[in-house]
Amino acid sequence: MNSQMVLTMGQEALLMLLMVSAPVLGTALLVGLLVSLFQAVTQIHEATLAFVPKLIAVIAVFAIAGPWMLTMLVEYIRRTMEAIPGSVT
Template identity: 85%
Template sequence: MNAQMVLTMGQEALIMLLMVSAPVLGVVLVVGLLVSLFQAVTQINEATLAFVPKLVAAMAVFAIAGPWMLSVLVDYIRRTFEAIPSAVM
């Protein structure tokens, strides 16, 4: 195993991490922004009003994009395990 292989595997891991986490983080960010805007306009400062919609949005994204996220993770793990013999030699 040389330094180039380690750097390539690390780069692939970071890209995969960004791809898998982007949908959830993006939706929760937009929902949080909308809830904060609603709270600022109506002057309602309730902690559950900020938490519950983000939780529901995250659960919805996991329900919709979860199979895709899981397949991306499984493909990465499979490629990593398949690369072990060439890394040892």
Template identity: 75%
Template sequence: MNAQMVLTTGREALTLLLMVSAPVLLVVLAVGLVVSIFQAVTQIHEATLSFVPKLVAAVVVFAIAGPWMLGTLVDYIRRTIESIPALAL
């Protein structure tokens, strides 16, 4: 295993991490922004008002995109494990 292979594997892992986490992060960011604007307009500063909608949005995103996320991660892990014999060369 040379340095190029290590860098390629690391880059693929980071790209996969960003790709899998992006849907949840973007939805929670959007919901947080909407809730913050709502709190600023109505001057309601309740801690649970900012937490609960983000939690619900994250659960909904996981319910919708979860199978895709899991499939993508399983495919990456399978490819990584299958490439182990080639590393011995």
């Protein structure tokens, strides 16, 4: 295993991390922004008002995008495991 292979594997791992976490983080960011805007307009500053909508939105994203996320992770792990024999010299 040379340094180029290690760097490539690290780059693929980071890209996979970004791809899998982007839907959840993007949804939480968007819902948090909308709730903050709503709280600023109505001057209602309740902590649960910020938490509960984000939780519901993230659960919905996991329900919708969960199978895709799992498939992506399983494929990445499968490719990584298949690359092990070729990288050991």
